[in-house]
Amino acid sequence: MDKAITQNRKPSRYIKYLGALILVFGAYWVLRQSLLPTVKRTDLVFGEVKSGGMVNTISATGLVEPSTEIVLISPLATKVKQILKDNGSEVKVGDPILLLDTQFADMEFRRLTDELSLKENNVLRLRLELEKNIREIELDDQVKDLQVKNLEAQVKDALRLKSIGGMTQEEVDQARQNLAIALLEKKKLENELKYRKESIASSVKGEELQSSIQRQRRDELAQKIQKATLRAEVDGVVTWIENRIGAQVQEGDPLAKLANLSAYSLMVQVSDMHADKIQVGQEVQVELNQKVEKGEIEQILPAIENNTIQCKVRLMNTGSESLRPKMRVPVRIVTQTRQESKFLPMGPGIKGGRSQELFVVNGSEAKKRVVELGFRTSDKVEVISGLQPGDQVIISDMSLFEDKSRVKIK
Structure with missing residues (x-):
């Protein structure tokens, strides 16, 4: 019976030992919790690990x-007569902007017109004179042809008379000589006629060419007089105009500048410390009224001024209604991209360096964890290892707890 009682007491003893052990561990946990540093949740800034592009x-x-x-x-080359549009005025195609004085140009136009009439009259007179000369030579040739025929008949008569003793040989030879001379004179006239007919075209053409040059000079001046009223060639805004009435200007001098408001580009200035990162074709993000417009670098100017590089940027949406000439806008030049990565919001607790210890939140506690970070932007930092999407991380400054592995959050 005593043996049975002893065996019944052993389980109750084990239960006492187990309870005591649990009390010891509980006391240890309570003590440890009471010794953990505590920080208010309202004093912390949290960031969630997310995945996506960077x-x-x-x-x-x-x-x-x-x-x-x-x-x-x-x-x-004249004077400014009248200003029709002020600097900054909006204009449509064809709107008059500025009027030049054309008094002397009009006088020159009339003089050229008179000279042209004179030259055209000279062409007509020359053509008539040459045609008259040709007609006279043709008539002389016809007369000479009749003379040749008459002399040929005389030669035949002389030969017939000589055969019957009515004319001497000397008289026959004289008749033949007269015929030969007449034939040579006829040939000379025919050559002269051929030359005059061939030369009439070149003689008239020379006069007509001078007349054409004169006409071209007059027509060019007429176009210039017409352009003396400067008109807008595109819809836009007058960005500069020569507004001095009576100012003397030369041919080719600039008088006004028009900005085409249907399309814009950007001239971007960036510090030369980033010179090795800037390339033609890089994406550019432009902030406009809380929206982002995209573009790309199409030209990098070689000169560096005031420690800055200038780049010309072509906008994808060149006709955005938010754009205005001479407007300054913040720009971000994209130098690196990640199509799929993990990232944290930037915060004071994220220092420089690739490997860092960050506090990861788990309920009412935050435990320190070694995290490897990658490239950074103005508002994000890439997470290479140590964290997973969804992890809550304290990104506020935790330098007061750098010797602690855990903190309590209340």
């Missing part, structure tokens, strides 16, 4: 410029 950018400043700017030049 871009690395360089901040710059862009100046909006019309993609095309048309310069209107003076067609004449």
Whole structure:
């Protein structure tokens, strides 16, 4: 019976030992929890690990410029007579902008017209004179032809008379000589006629060419007089105009500039410390009224001024209604992209360096974990290892707890 009682007491003893052990561990856990540093949740900034695309950018400043700017030049050496549009005025195609004085040009036009009439009259007179000379030579040739026929008959008569003793040999030879001379004179007339007919075209053509040159000079001046009223060639805005009434201008001098408002480009300035990262064809993001417009670098200017590089950017949406000439806009030049990656929001707790220790939240605690980071943007940092999408990380400054492996959050 005593043996049975002893065996019944052993399980109850084990239960006491187990309970004591649990109490010891509980006390240890309570003690440890009470010793953990505590931080208020409201004092912390949290960031969630997410997955998606990332871009690395360089901040710059862009100046909006019309993609095309048309310069209107003076067609004449004259004076500015009247200003019809002010600087900054919007214009449509064909709108008059500026009027030049054409008084002397009109006088020159009339003089050229008179000279042209004179030259055209000279062409007609020359043609008539040459045709008259040709007609006279043709008549002389016809007369000479009759003389030749008469002399040929005289030669035949002389030969017949000689055969019957009515004429001497000397008289026959004289008749033959007269015929030969007449034939040579006829041939001379025919040659002269042929030359005059062939030369009439070149003689008249020379006069007609001078007349054509004169006509061209007059017509060119007429076009210049017509252009003396400068008109808008495109819809746009007057960005500059010669507004001095009476100002003397030379032919080819600029008188006005028009900006085409249907298309814009950007002239971007970026620090020369990024010179090795800037390339033609890189994507550019432009912030406009809380929207982002995209473009690409199409030209990098070789000169460096005031420690800045200038790039010309072609916008994808060149006709955005938010754009205005001379408008300054913030620009981001994309230097790196990741199609699929993990990233954290940037915060004061994320320092420089590739490997860092960050506090990862788990319920009411945050435990320190070694994390490997990659490239950074202005608002994100790439996570290479140590974290997974969905992890909550403290990204505020935790330098006060750098010797702690865990913190309590309340």
